[in-house]
Amino acid sequence: MMWLITGGAGYIGAHVVAAMRAAGERVVVLDDLTAGRSDRLPADVPVVRGSVLDRELLGRVLAEHEVAGVVHLAARKQVAESVEQPIRYYEENVHGLAVLLDAVTAAGVRALVFSSSAAVYGMPDVDLVTEDTPCQPMNPYGETKLAGEWLVRAAGRTHGIATACLRYFNVAGAARPELADTGVSNIVPMFFDRVTTGRTPLVFGDDYPTPDGTCVRDYIHVSDLADAHLAAARWLADRPAPGDLTVNVGTGHGVSVREMAELVAEVTGHGGPVAEVAPRRPGDPARVVASAELIAKELGWSARHDVREMVTSAWRGWQHHRGQTG
Numbered sequence: 001m002m003w004l005i006t007g008g009a010g011y012i013g014a015h016v017v018a019a020m021r022a023a024g025e026r027v028v029v030l031d032d033l034t035a036g037r038s039d040r041l042p043a044d045v046p047v048v049r050g051s052v053l054d055r056e057l058l059g060r061v062l063a064e065h066e067v068a069g070v071v072h073l074a075a076r077k078q079v080a081e082s083v084e085q086p087i088r089y090y091e092e093n094v095h096g097l098a099v100l101l102d103a104v105t106a107a108g109v110r111a112l113v114f115s116s117s118a119a120v121y122g123m124p125d126v127d128l129v130t131e132d133t134p135c136q137p138m139n140p141y142g143e144t145k146l147a148g149e150w151l152v153r154a155a156g157r158t159h160g161i162a163t164a165c166l167r168y169f170n171v172a173g174a175a176r177p178e179l180a181d182t183g184v185s186n187i188v189p190m191f192f193d194r195v196t197t198g199r200t201p202l203v204f205g206d207d208y209p210t211p212d213g214t215c216v217r218d219y220i221h222v223s224d225l226a227d228a229h230l231a232a233a234r235w236l237a238d239r240p241a242p243g244d245l246t247v248n249v250g251t252g253h254g255v256s257v258r259e260m261a262e263l264v265a266e267v268t269g270h271g272g273p274v275a276e277v278a279p280r281r282p283g284d285p286a287r288v289v290a291s292a293e294l295i296a297k298e299l300g301w302s303a304r305h306d307v308r309e310m311v312t313s314a315w316r317g318w319q320h321h322r323g324q325t326g
Ligand code: WQD
Pocket: 077, 079, 117, 118, 119, 169, 170, 171, 185, 186, 187, 188, 190, 191, 201, 202, 203, 204, 205, 215, 216, 217, 257, 281, 284
């Protein structure tokens, strides 16, 4: 079966491409290459440079490659940027999805996997976040992901497309150094950036109601996340009738910012203080940890890599891209 992977040249997309190809699926990538890099992809994967806002291009790619399923990852994903540019986020993340769904329904595509986020939950006040925990996004990024889920489910129901919305928790690590995240907008690369420039990592607040006072998150290895896409794609492809599935993709295990700082210090081998406390970052929930039960039950998927493997593989990727020896 041929799959279109939108955003397939991005950090997560390239891992999805690798996982699906390793499992024998055929893929074509659509990516506008603003954040993606085609050198993350094997030479024999067709890459179409373009936007999901380009309806005509989408129609052509779906027809020419006889696409039967879509994994939609192309989106903007930075929370702070979404607060500054909400219209751009709605345009690319929601309108882009609407254009894609229009093309998908016209082309007779049967299955769609949508990249959603734990950001749909906002500030959940529960120990483990289940898929039934109320969705109350706290920023335009999270809003666009929730609106995207609504759109995906509505279009799927009406037009007979089997759909899966995957709510990613905090993604880290790399399957290979070349596939690593090159951005510096999440905790692991932000800590690497500090230690490799002679600065101490910052802990944004140590007075949260958590065991060590720092925020707790559920970190998931990008290779595990990619396998979850493969599992969802197969689940959809094998369904006798359309239906939808919305699941958390996390480990069920919380790691504090302080624990992460200690691990980064150990893995990178940089001396000096492990971390210094800075003021809280506005909008940060104290604890966001997934219940990973539903995805295990529905897709038979569970995470296989631990947080040490995430930091170790991310560090190799950081050194590869920055040419640093640590
Ligand atoms: C994790 C924790 C920080 C850097 C965001 C989005 C989410 C998803 C992933 C997706 C927080 C703390 C960080 C630092 C720190 N986005 N921190 N010092 O905010 O949980 O999630 O990115 O597509 O939707 O909301 O991730 O990695 O920014 O932060 O103390 O230098 O680390 O305060 O508690 P976050 P993060």
